[in-house]
Amino acid sequence: MSEELPVEELLSFLDDEYARRILIETATEPMSANELAEACDASLPTVYRRIDRLTEYDLITEHTNLDDDGHHYGTYAATLRGVEIELTDGGLNVDVSREPSDAADRFTELWEDL
Template identity: 50%
Template sequence: MLDDEHARAILAAASRDPMSATQLSETCDASTATVYRRIDDLTELGLLEESINVRSDGNHHSVYRATLTQFTLELDDGEFTTEVECETEDVADRFTRMWEGL
């Protein structure tokens, strides 16, 4: 997945601020359909996290945040090894972040 330019662009953009699919589409210069496909794949792999942006006008929408913090590729004695580190957020932190967004 990380060899895909759109997936990398989405992760980079979503690592700065949580963004909606529309915002990611504009920021990454990719079609909304492409962004939604990559969002599905990245979320399934645990590299991207979805949350709901609750608004006072009742118009709630999903935003996405990158959880990937580090990707390591090593070559040793003719063999490649990879390590992926993702940030995990517990329920209390997620609730706090959601509450602060209100």
Template identity: 45%
Template sequence: MPEDVDVRTVVGLLDDDYARDILAAASEETRSAKELAEAIDASLPTVYRRVDDLVDAGLLAEETELRSDGNHHSVYVTTLSRVELALSEGTFEMQLETKTDVADRFTDMFERL
């Protein structure tokens, strides 16, 4: 998770139906923005806005998928696996648990080719 992401940002994203649906869909397998839009029944601009916010917050990762025809495109995968909020002495503290880092997923992607 980026260091500058605060509790309000993450809670705000998790309060958004589209953002939650994107996280759920991208937790099953990597998906392109178009595939996410179809999976959650949302417009492509809506998906791109939420994807940008989720990537900025470190809850979603963007990867480049290479195809056998030489073309490539962006796909997204959920990095979030657990959120823990605690209230201590008048302030909220948040801990995010994420899945393997992007480098590990990149290695996994090449092993599947």
């Protein structure tokens, strides 16, 4: 992850209707920005702003695809698995779990789980 989100910022960001919808829609299959705009009933600029933030915090990944005409376009897939919030004596402890982003990350995660 490029940087950890402070608890307040993460909770505020997940409170955003469009960010949540994009995560939900891309959890089952990758979608293009146009597909997300339609599914989320949002404008393309709104979708792209949320995608930028989701990508910045590794909650979503972009994959480049080629269409039949040879043009490329991005599809987006959620990497967020879950958010666990624990109340502690000193405040809140937040654990964000994500899908490994590549084969090496998946191997490392498998090894650490053993």
